[in-house]
Amino acid sequence: MRKLLLVPALLFSLASFSQSPVDKSFPKEELFALGSYYYPEQWDSSQWERDLKKMSEMGIKFTHFAEFAWAMMEPEEGKFDFDWLDRVVSLADKYGLKVIMCTPTPTPPVWLSKKYPDILIQRDNGVTIQHGRRQHASWSSDRYRKYVERIVFRLAEHYGNNPAVIGWQIDNEPGHYGVVDYSENAQVKFRFWLQKKYGTIDKLNDVWGNSFWSETYQDFSQVRLPSQQEVPDKPNPHAMLDLNRFMADELAGFVNMQADILRRHINKDQWITTNLIPVFNPVDPARIDHPDFLTYTRYLVTGHKQGIGNQGFRLGIPEDLGFSNDQFRNCVGKAFGVMELQPGQVNWGTYNPQPLPGAVRMWVYHVFAGGGKFVCNYRFRQPLKGSEQYHYGMIMTDGVTLSPGGKEYACVAEEMKKLRAAYDKKNHMPGQLAARRIGMLFDMSNYWEMEFQRQTDQWWTLPHMHKYYNLLKSFAAPVDVISEKEDFSSYPFLIAPAYQLLDNALVARWTKYVENGGHLILTCRTGQKDRDAKLWEAPLAAPIHQLAGISNLFYDHMPRNLWGKVNFGDRQYGWNNWADVITPSAGTQVWATYADQFYKEAASVTHRKLGKGTVTYIGTDTDDGKLEKDVMRRVYAEAGASTEDLPYGVVKEWRDGFYIALNYTSDIQEIAIPDKAEILIGNARLEPAGVVVWKE
Numbered sequence: 001m002r003k004l005l006l007v008p009a010l011l012f013s014l015a016s017f018s019q020s021p022v023d024k025s026f027p028k029e030e031l032f033a034l035g036s037y038y039y040p041e042q043w044d045s046s047q048w049e050r051d052l053k054k055m056s057e058m059g060i061k062f063t064h065f066a067e068f069a070w071a072m073m074e075p076e077e078g079k080f081d082f083d084w085l086d087r088v089v090s091l092a093d094k095y096g097l098k099v100i101m102c103t104p105t106p107t108p109p110v111w112l113s114k115k116y117p118d119i120l121i122q123r124d125n126g127v128t129i130q131h132g133r134r135q136h137a138s139w140s141s142d143r144y145r146k147y148v149e150r151i152v153f154r155l156a157e158h159y160g161n162n163p164a165v166i167g168w169q170i171d172n173e174p175g176h177y178g179v180v181d182y183s184e185n186a187q188v189k190f191r192f193w194l195q196k197k198y199g200t201i202d203k204l205n206d207v208w209g210n211s212f213w214s215e216t217y218q219d220f221s222q223v224r225l226p227s228q229q230e231v232p233d234k235p236n237p238h239a240m241l242d243l244n245r246f247m248a249d250e251l252a253g254f255v256n257m258q259a260d261i262l263r264r265h266i267n268k269d270q271w272i273t274t275n276l277i278p279v280f281n282p283v284d285p286a287r288i289d290h291p292d293f294l295t296y297t298r299y300l301v302t303g304h305k306q307g308i309g310n311q312g313f314r315l316g317i318p319e320d321l322g323f324s325n326d327q328f329r330n331c332v333g334k335a336f337g338v339m340e341l342q343p344g345q346v347n348w349g350t351y352n353p354q355p356l357p358g359a360v361r362m363w364v365y366h367v368f369a370g371g372g373k374f375v376c377n378y379r380f381r382q383p384l385k386g387s388e389q390y391h392y393g394m395i396m397t398d399g400v401t402l403s404p405g406g407k408e409y410a411c412v413a414e415e416m417k418k419l420r421a422a423y424d425k426k427n428h429m430p431g432q433l434a435a436r437r438i439g440m441l442f443d444m445s446n447y448w449e450m451e452f453q454r455q456t457d458q459w460w461t462l463p464h465m466h467k468y469y470n471l472l473k474s475f476a477a478p479v480d481v482i483s484e485k486e487d488f489s490s491y492p493f494l495i496a497p498a499y500q501l502l503d504n505a506l507v508a509r510w511t512k513y514v515e516n517g518g519h520l521i522l523t524c525r526t527g528q529k530d531r532d533a534k535l536w537e538a539p540l541a542a543p544i545h546q547l548a549g550i551s552n553l554f555y556d557h558m559p560r561n562l563w564g565k566v567n568f569g570d571r572q573y574g575w576n577n578w579a580d581v582i583t584p585s586a587g588t589q590v591w592a593t594y595a596d597q598f599y600k601e602a603a604s605v606t607h608r609k610l611g612k613g614t615v616t617y618i619g620t621d622t623d624d625g626k627l628e629k630d631v632m633r634r635v636y637a638e639a640g641a642s643t644e645d646l647p648y649g650v651v652k653e654w655r656d657g658f659y660i661a662l663n664y665t666s667d668i669q670e671i672a673i674p675d676k677a678e679i680l681i682g683n684a685r686l687e688p689a690g691v692v693v694w695k696e
Contacts (some may be wrong), residue, residue: 021271022292022335025098025166026373031420031656034364034413035062035100035376036394037340040088041072042383047399049091054395055380056095058406059413063092064339064376066155067102067172068134071109074151082158093164100376101159102169103152103258106134112147113137119144121176122183124227133387135176139254140185148254152261160266167271169339170258173297174251174274175283180243182225186250191220193246207532208238237453241533244448247282252289259290275339278324279462284444285331286483293333296324297340297378300363302349308649309666311688314356318651318664319466321363322473325370327442327481338367340378343405344392352390354404358689361408362662365691369653369660377409415681419658422680422695427657429478430696435641436477438493440469443483446500449533450525456557458577461498464621468497468523471629475636475643476652488513492641495521500528507543514547515611519639521632522548523618524555524580548617549588549608553580556597565595566604566620566627573620573627580619582606591631592620605631614639650686663690 019027026033036055040048055063066073066085074080092099113120113131119141122128129136137144159165198204201217210216215236217223226235226243259272266272271292276283278296285294300316307315321338328336343360345352367375382393382403394406402410442465450461472479472495480491484506488494494513499522507527514520527544529535536542539552558564558576566573572595582603584590592605605627607616616635618628636643646652649665661671663686671684673694682692 020292020333021167021269022333022373024269025271028656029420029423029425031423032368032372032416033061033374034059034409034416035064035374036060036409037064037376037379038088038381039068039379039383040065040084041069042386043381045084045087048088049094051381051395051399052088052091052097053095054400056097058394058402058410059416060097060409062098062100062166062374062376063380064100064169065089065102066104067169068104068107070104070107070151073104073155074109077111077115080154089159089162089164097164098166099162099164100167100169101155101165103148103155103171103262105137105148105151105171105254105258106174108137108144108147112144116143118183118185119147120183121179121181121186124180124182124229126182126229128183129179134172135174135179138181138183138185139174139250140181140183140189142185145254145257148258149261152258153265156262156265160262160270165270167273167292168262168266169295170255170262170272170274170291172275173277173340174255175277175280178281180225180227180247180282181250182227187225189250190225190243190246191223193249194223194242195220197242207534208236209534210236234452237449238533240452241445241449244282245445248284248287248444251282252284252287255288256290263290273337273339278327279444279447281448285328286444286485289332291332293335293337293373294328294331295337295339295376296328298324298338298363299340299342299346299349301342301353301355301359302346303351303353304349307666308664309688311356311666312649312664314353315359315664315666315689316363318366318473318649318662319469321366322370322479322651323466323469323481325367325372326440326469326479329371330480330482330486335373337372337374337376339376341367341375342392343377343379343394343409344403345390346392347388347390356689357404358408358687358691360405361412362664362689362691364409364412365660365693366651366662369651369655369662371655377405418680419693422658422678424657429654432642433476433478433654435492436475436636436643437480437491438472438477438495439480439482439486439488439491440465440472441484441494441496441499442481443499443501445531446498449529450498450500453533455555456578458557458560459621464523465497467625467628468495468632470648471625471632473651474629474646474648475633476646477636477643478654484509488518489516491518492639493519493521493635495523496526497523498525499523500525501531501533502527502543503531504543507547511547511610514613514615517612519614519616519635520547521616521618521635523628524578524621526617545585547610548615549585549606549610550582550617551585552583553619555580556599564597566592566622567595568592568605568627568630571630573622574624575620575622575627577623578621579604580617582617582619591616591634592627607635657695659694659696661686661692663688 226239527541563574588608651662
């Protein structure tokens with residue numbers, strides 16, 4: 001029998017049978033692991049051993065194979081070839097590297113696409129996407145799923161008991177990169193989905209409001225996926241919400257199906273995941289619940305964002321990793337990793353700057369600080385041909401020289417040894433941090449609905465979320481981005497930013513949470529519609545009125561070049577995005593009022609006590625977030641919870657007994673570290689892209 005190779009960071013232990021497969025691969029005492037994508041099919045086989053040996057020498061603990069290699073595994077229909085993959089898996093094992101094996105379903109082979117073109121997706125303009133690139137096959141195609149089932153089964157059968165393989169990744173960034181599938185496969189499945197949801201066409205007509213503009217359908221066969229190309233104006237908003245939910249269900253079903261096949265055929269010590277692009281149509285992590293845990297992809301320096309200060313474009317913004325960490329940590333399995341993180345310059349941005357020296361290292365530490373199990377960088381070697389020639393790897397184009405990012409990964413691998421030596425398994429979150437904990441409710445249906453019906457060109461749903469997220473992180477508050485599946489009672493504070501779609505059951509849960517001592521914060525647009533995006537046949541946002549102590553409200557917008565004013569305390573704040581103008585009920589405190597417009601002195605922010613807790617409603621959305629930050633600081637102060645005041649771009653987290661601070665700004669930042677603290681990495685004076693880790 002083949003002997004197990006015991007690797008400290010990825011240890012299979014006979015004493016750990018009670019652990020989950022994820023914890024067996026990534027033991028808590030090892031804290032964190034580093035991995036790297038490798039594409040043996042891109043390189044001459046004579047170079048495989050050299051490359052994998054180098055990977056191991058750098059401190060990389062696992063590698064990642066085969067998500068784009070279906071044509072190599074099944075070069076002809078029904079003829080499978082795993083010999084080449086067996087050789088490279090064996091070489092990884094030889095050098096102590098564990099393997100994440102991937103299902104190759106984002107890239108079907110050309111024989112499949114050409115023989116069965118009905119598996120391909122179709123754009124909204126009627127053009128069928130041709131073979132090539134990736135993510136061009138329809139999740140709604142029964143034929144495609146049949147071939148997927150076969151290749152996934154053959155892979156699981158072949159590697160399901162290979163001790164070098166610790167886990168499985170399903171597909172790669174499933175999502176069709178934002179392209180909605182309008183193929184006949186999807187049209188048929190959409191009609192089935194609608195029929196299952198509504199039962200009768202009369203019910204669909206009622207929910208969609210189809211009596212208006214003579215949109216009424218006589219049977220489900222007449223319904224098509226809503227498309228801007230097929231109507232002179234925007235499609236029906238209820239149909240669009242159902243389109244997004246349907247596509248998210250199709251994606252989730254595609255991933256969950258593969259997870260079920262793997263589960264039947266792999267060893268119980270092998271785990272299953274998939275890597276998702278966060279907050280990206282049609283991805284909804286809450287629907288993908290058959291894997292053991294989820295991972296995500298993130299590229300921070302791509303020319304799309306200016307960042308903070310004159311070098312911010314080389315650093316990225318902290319919420320890109322922070323918000324995703326705090327969301328994926330609370331998905332299925334309560335564990336996460338980052339499966340793709342850039343090791344340097346990329347090739348597909350609006351422009352492609354070099355990251356600031358140290359930025360790659362800082363990003364890795366940000367994932368560590370957020371509780372991640374690992375970071376796997378994309379990719380090990382910079383390719384010499386094909387679509388990603390200018391995408392950096394950890395190794396430069398000569399195949400042997402470490403890139404700047406590769407050196408930073410090697411640095412992190414060494415520094416982790418120091419942290420492991422200092423780890424105390426008896427650690428627990430300090431009381432002042434536990435008192436600041438807050439759950440942030442986020443739901444993709446709300447995101448889809450508000451992005452389609454923004455009502456003002458100054459409304460952006462995710463930046464609204466990020467504004468509250470960033471101000472909470474400036475308080476050094478531990479944040480969990482959660483779904484409604486979670487128990488709210490463990491959080492001293494709960495915030496539901498712009499939670500537009502809800503029902504009475506959720507309001508009842510919020511009410512119980514507050515009555516039992518929780519502090520609930522609601523913001524503008526919350527509760528305006530039911531789950532089907534219908535306005536209530538009642539005053540606007542009626543279901544939350546009693547909870548929030550409101551008797552009525554309406555909303556207002558301003559032009560981009562004009563500003564309204566809000567008074568809060570002894571300060572005045574400008575707004576022109578969104579204003580809920582509130583009429584409070586008796587006994588509700590008015591914290592902020594509008595200083596002008598025809599509703600001058602009307603309430604902008606209200607606060608009430610309910611049972612043992614409180615409800616705060618923040619009705620105004622500003623650009624700079626100063627009003628929202630000051631209101632939230634008062635909420636914390638009145639609840640007796642301390643806060644810090646970190647500048648935007650300075651991140652401070654606590655994990656497993658360690659404090660970690662990061663600097664995303666272009667300026668030097670001084671971090672307040674107690675004199676008694678033991679600094680393990682770095683120092684209190686943080687250069688841009690700097691990292692400091694300490695214990696108190």
